[in-house]
Amino acid sequence: MLFDPDRGRLPPPNLDDRTWSDLVSQVTALIPQYAPQWTNQGPADVGMTLVELFAWLVEGLTYRLNQVPDKNYLAFLNLLGITRVPPQPARSFLTFATPGASPVTVPARTQAQTAATEAQAPVVFETDAAVTILPVNLEAAVLISKSGGNTYTNVSPSLTAHPAPGAVLAIPPHQAVQLCLGFDKPTTEALNLLVRLSQPPLAQAPGQPPVPGDIAVTWLYSTAGTAPGGWPALTVPPGADGTAGLTQDGQVTLTVPAAWAQQAPTGWAVPSASAADAVTDPYYWIGLRIANQSAAAPVTLGLSSILFNAVSAYTALTIPAQGEQLGNGDGTPFQVFSLANGPLFDTPGSATPYDHLVIQVNEVTWAQADDLPAGPGSWYRVDPVQAQVMFGNYDPLSNTGHGTVPQTGDKIVATTYRYVASGSAGNVGANAVVMLSKPAAGAASVTNLFSAYGGSDAEPVAETMRRAPQLLRTRDRAVTTDDYEMLALQASSGLASARCLPPTDAYDVAPSVPGNFGQLDRSAGNVSVILVPAIGPDVSSAPVPTTEMILAVTAYLDSRRDVTASLNVTGPRYLPVNVFVTAAPWQSAQSSGLLSSGDELKARIEGKIRLFLHPVVGGPDGNGWRVGQHVYVSDLYRAIMPPENVGFISQLAVQAGTPLYAGNRPPQLLPTPPPGSWVRVADYELACCGVPSVSVGGWAS
Numbered sequence: 001m002l003f004d005p006d007r008g009r010l011p012p013p014n015l016d017d018r019t020w021s022d023l024v025s026q027v028t029a030l031i032p033q034y035a036p037q038w039t040n041q042g043p044a045d046v047g048m049t050l051v052e053l054f055a056w057l058v059e060g061l062t063y064r065l066n067q068v069p070d071k072n073y074l075a076f077l078n079l080l081g082i083t084r085v086p087p088q089p090a091r092s093f094l095t096f097a098t099p100g101a102s103p104v105t106v107p108a109r110t111q112a113q114t115a116a117t118e119a120q121a122p123v124v125f126e127t128d129a130a131v132t133i134l135p136v137n138l139e140a141a142v143l144i145s146k147s148g149g150n151t152y153t154n155v156s157p158s159l160t161a162h163p164a165p166g167a168v169l170a171i172p173p174h175q176a177v178q179l180c181l182g183f184d185k186p187t188t189e190a191l192n193l194l195v196r197l198s199q200p201p202l203a204q205a206p207g208q209p210p211v212p213g214d215i216a217v218t219w220l221y222s223t224a225g226t227a228p229g230g231w232p233a234l235t236v237p238p239g240a241d242g243t244a245g246l247t248q249d250g251q252v253t254l255t256v257p258a259a260w261a262q263q264a265p266t267g268w269a270v271p272s273a274s275a276a277d278a279v280t281d282p283y284y285w286i287g288l289r290i291a292n293q294s295a296a297a298p299v300t301l302g303l304s305s306i307l308f309n310a311v312s313a314y315t316a317l318t319i320p321a322q323g324e325q326l327g328n329g330d331g332t333p334f335q336v337f338s339l340a341n342g343p344l345f346d347t348p349g350s351a352t353p354y355d356h357l358v359i360q361v362n363e364v365t366w367a368q369a370d371d372l373p374a375g376p377g378s379w380y381r382v383d384p385v386q387a388q389v390m391f392g393n394y395d396p397l398s399n400t401g402h403g404t405v406p407q408t409g410d411k412i413v414a415t416t417y418r419y420v421a422s423g424s425a426g427n428v429g430a431n432a433v434v435m436l437s438k439p440a441a442g443a444a445s446v447t448n449l450f451s452a453y454g455g456s457d458a459e460p461v462a463e464t465m466r467r468a469p470q471l472l473r474t475r476d477r478a479v480t481t482d483d484y485e486m487l488a489l490q491a492s493s494g495l496a497s498a499r500c501l502p503p504t505d506a507y508d509v510a511p512s513v514p515g516n517f518g519q520l521d522r523s524a525g526n527v528s529v530i531l532v533p534a535i536g537p538d539v540s541s542a543p544v545p546t547t548e549m550i551l552a553v554t555a556y557l558d559s560r561r562d563v564t565a566s567l568n569v570t571g572p573r574y575l576p577v578n579v580f581v582t583a584a585p586w587q588s589a590q591s592s593g594l595l596s597s598g599d600e601l602k603a604r605i606e607g608k609i610r611l612f613l614h615p616v617v618g619g620p621d622g623n624g625w626r627v628g629q630h631v632y633v634s635d636l637y638r639a640i641m642p643p644e645n646v647g648f649i650s651q652l653a654v655q656a657g658t659p660l661y662a663g664n665r666p667p668q669l670l671p672t673p674p675p676g677s678w679v680r681v682a683d684y685e686l687a688c689c690g691v692p693s694v695s696v697g698g699w700a701s
Contacts, residue, residue, distance in 0.1 A: 090426025182283025342387025
């Protein structure tokens, strides 16, 4: 028996199921009764034309009538307080420069923007904190490692300039690496370095799952006559290391003594790894020594970028300093006032994310509360999605209610707040931010060395309607795998998908080797949540979540999970899929100008392969791949086949490549066969593009 998707449900009624043809038939059947002299009922008759016209109009009315159940459903959701997910601002890191010889402080809430065009308004970013711009430039970055033969490697293109892919530092047990940052000038002012991690320090002993690495971080500076290994250490006061020892993204503030001296790497006892890595110019160096204090396990640390004279910024703007008049009180309970802009900016990592909203009643600041306390008090509640301020209903005569009521004539003013100005439009490319919205004294230029990310538009109404039953079922608690996945997506708007893996012993080749689960502990009581960030193919072919994204989702799920569940939030375990294609172009395609060469056809097919196998925008339906979803040749063929008048594919096969994660695929359950018709993916793996091998033969006639 076929599965009935409506079984056990309450399907909404179809209030009028008559179609256009039904209406025409009914009217035609009544003609002999009401107009017996009307005998010509053929298509050429003018009267029949009018009947068909009015039937078309009535059909449109019945369609609208049948939308009433949807309207009632949305009204029910509004009654329960279920709202659309609001747009999320894009984030960027703005780098400033000054032509002067003195430091310049750019205050917090400084706005910078992209160039405007005739068709598009500029995208405006606003800084989160003040930044002091120094007349100094970060010019070079080299990495000294003993594992490479005690040589240094030039990592400047990987960490300090666009498009920086980042670097993964591998530190053997009881060894250290030293990252040296070269500046063109000395300064006695505090240096602010913005460090972004792609992976926190992880230690992994052979056959064991990864655990947080035990590292010691020391900041150094170059002095005259000293080698990098003997540079003196810098004192980092408490609170000056926002990275907490390179375990999270943050800002490090360093003050270098006057003994800071320039050195040329050619004078070091450490040679360059190759001629291309050689750095000959002298610089003033800041050293970052990272020591692995474990005696058994190597540590890997992923650095995404290191920015100087930079500050975090969002497409979330603060209202002008004069504030915003919301209206006057009228003395009634539960008064509601709407802000002119919304939704409100959700400050990341803050326990009070909307405290930037300041409300005054008759020039007296009232306090913001999640729930109004009983009795009188200068309290108000805020709806950040609808950007509304709500007051209480305390009645002094009966001494009942919650929160003082603004009286008639009381002036309600929002003195300041920050709101989301743009969503996905803020995901601009590198170097797109080119000017300050308003001149800042001493700041000559501003740019974003890396692409902005994280911006998203408001959730479609249809998606809210689909999500509502899940919200009602979970009641903000994580119990089932579906609960964890839905709440993870709710915790961060920058996710394309999330997959929760329950405990299992399905792949237990050796229970003592958790590596059989892709370095995930799948034993009883452990819950693993894999996050896939919404990053397109122009940025990464195998996107990984940022550290702050993992921390945000972990904190959100940790307060909603069962007490007995051990939670692990992590990034994808990528399995590259190698594709083998043999194709041929038609001779007629060349003669008609559709194809210039076989190499053009090869490039087209390779591009389609990379797009199809992209974890976020690929897949059979173009909505990305799910963790654990297998790859079939039939789906791939439909995605990459050339037009019929251009060429054809004669052979197509896929094969699993070497996993990008440090772990084992259970050999007896998930073998790696020769190229064939499908690739079996473990339930913890995510397919990505491996090596496309495209062979294009001669012209076919």
